[in-house]
Amino acid sequence: QVQLVESGGGLVKPGGSLRLSCAASGFTFSDYYMSWIRQAPGKGLEWVSYISSRASTIYHADSVKGRFTISRDNAKNLMDLQMNSLRAEDTAVYYCVRMRGYHLDVWGQGTTVTVSS
C-alpha cells in the first residue's frame, strides 16, 4: 500500500541542526512532487517546503528560507529535510506528504521536532 514514513525527529538546542527523512513505498516515487508540512503544538498547518519530481523546482516558505534545505533521492525513494539554525518556533510535528497538483493526497504519520535548551 502507499506509505510514507518519517524519521529523524527529536530534541535539539536552539541554533542546532537536524535532518529529517521520509521513506516512500507503494507508488512510483519519482513521478510525484513531495512536501514537508509542519504543525506547531495546538496550531494550524504550515507548508514548509516542496520539491518537484526531478528536483528541478524547490520551494521553501519564507519562515525557513536560508535555514532549511529539501532534497530527494529517487533511486532510494527518499526525501530529506536538512534543518539548520533551528529556533524555538520550529518546534512542530513534521509531516512528509505526497503532492498531486497543489493538493496533498498522502500523508505520513509525522515526526516531532522539539527545539529547546
Add this chain to the structure above:
Amino acid sequence: QSALTQPASVSGSPGQSITISCTGTSSDVGSFNLVSWYQQHPDKAPKLIIYEVTNRPSGVSNRFSGSKSGDTASLTISGLQAEDEADYYCCSYAGSSSVVFGGGTKLTVL
C-alpha cells in the same frame, strides 16, 4: 503570504448541514481553482477531502462538497455525523510557487 481566513469554530447537530468558509484574496483563492480541504482528527495526520475546489477523492463521503465564489471558498458537510467532529483546513495555491493554508476550523457536533 498571509494565511487564509477561516472561522475558528462551527457547530451543528447530527443530521444538519454546516458550511465552513475560507476567505483569501484575488492573489490566491480568487485567481486559481486550486483550493483543497483537509480533515484532521485529534492526534492524527490530516486527510484530503476536497481538491481543486469541488473534487472528492475516491472513498470520501459525498456528504462533503466544496465550492468557490470570488475570493471565498466553502466546504459544506451535509447530514452531520458524530465522526465529522474534527479540525478542517483549507489550502490554496497563491502564485509564484507558493501555497497557503487557512488557520483551521474546529467543528463540534452537538
